[in-house]
Amino acid sequence: MPSPRLLIGLPLLATPLAIAAWLWLTMLSPWTYERPEHLAPIGEGPHALFVYGTLTHAPIRWVVYGRAGDPEPASLPGYRRTGLDLKACADCTVEGLALTVSAEELARLDRYERLGIRYLRIRAELSDGSTAWVYRRLPDAD
Incomplete structure (x- = not known):
């Protein structure tokens, strides 16, 4: 059985990493959004x-x-x-x-x-x- 420290520490470490990954995918990733060609340039x-x-x-x-x-x-x-x-x-x-x-x-x-x-x-x-x-x-x- 995993130690109680591991059971507490793993989610504490995983949560900020998951948030950072979501922010990267949403804001910076080349895979999640490509501006449609029909839109006028800014x-x-x-x-x-x-x-x-x-x-x-x-x-x-x-x-x-x-x-x-x-x-x-x-x-x-x-x-x-x-x-x-x-x-x-x-x-x-x-x-x-x-x-x-x-x-x-x-x-x-x-x-x-x-x-x-x-x-x-x-x-x-x-x-x-x-x-x-x-x-x-x-x-x-x-």
């Missing part, structure tokens, strides 16, 4: 981006594109949040954050959101009148 930055889900959390932004940034509270009128997506709703508003990112950071965010596979990126007007990119779930995405 123009030079800076780019305004509205986020409303996991990217509202600074540690996630740091992992995805290398910094937490200087987000500003923002709202997107005309939509409501439904799970991982936004649905049109005339009397609704989605609260989130407005980010300013470079072209390289936007490419990393596109990878994270699996642009062209799970999400599309649209231009939308925020409540302050500015426009920003917003990720919307593709209708046939899992």
Whole structure:
């Protein structure tokens, strides 16, 4: 029978390794995402981006594109949040954050959101009148 130290130590060692492997596969691996050819190239930055889900959390932004940034509270009128997506709703508003990112950071965010596979990126007007990119779930995405 394995020692109690091994039974405790093995999961403690395996958990951070599993997390690191998942992050590498998601963010850096050449095998998990290839930008679809039909997507337009990313123009030079800076780019305004509205986020409303996991990217509202600074540690996630740091992992995805290398910094937490200087987000500003923002709202997107005309939509409501439904799970991982936004649905049109005339009397609704989605609260989130407005980010300013470079072209390289936007490419990393596109990878994270699996642009062209799970999400599309649209231009939308925020409540302050500015426009920003917003990720919307593709209708046939899992």
